[in-house]
Amino acid sequence: MTTATQGKPSLNAWPLWVLLEKKITLSRGWESISWQVAEISQQPLDNPEATALELQLFRDERSAYRFNLSSQAPKVFVICRELDDQVWVPHKVTVCQDVAADSMDAGQPVLDIPMPTAIHAWLEAFMAHHGEWVDPREANRRLRGQPKPEKNTTGAKP
Structure with a gap:
């Protein structure tokens, strides 16, 4: 985390502190x-196990942000590193489901929590500032069965 962004969110970065909790349960005599x-907090947590991370937003992930925001329960994803003895440490925080899915595919543990209202509003402000992202490939696709627009080859105006 940079000292310039420590404590206050900017348009595309927000310092957060994340604290994980280990749960041990018994199931049929086996520990799980x-x-x-x-x-997760905007303010430093009074716990030595809390990890300072920076939630960063990127313009090319706007469609994934909109997908998350439009879901019934928007989430913040915490990507972890697994250390020895089944200890997890927060490594990265994101609101992009694609990044979370890629991390899971790579074998990294990913946790999620409901998106806090303040982060939701901040993410909406980012989207409003940069606009909705439209896939440029989508503009070149035609609907199935729709004819190509006719080109004027004579040079005359239609």
Whole structure:
């Protein structure tokens, strides 16, 4: 995290502190360990295990942000690193489901939490500032069965 962005969100970066919680449960006599996000905060957490991360937004991920925002339950994703002894440490925080899915495909643990209202509003402001992203390939596609527009080869105006 850069010192310039520490504490206050900018248009495309927000410093956050993430604290994970380890849960040990018994199932039919066997211990099972699971992890969850205990807390995510804009302010430094008074816990030595809290990790400072920066939530960064990128213009080329706007369609994925809109997909997340449009879902019934928008989420913040915490990508973790697994250390020895089944210990997870937060590594990256994102609101892009594509980034979270890529991390899961790479074998990294990913946790999620409901998106806090403040992050939701900040993400909407980012989208409003940069506009909705439209895939340029989509503009070149024609609807199936629709004829190509006729070209004027004579040079005369129609």
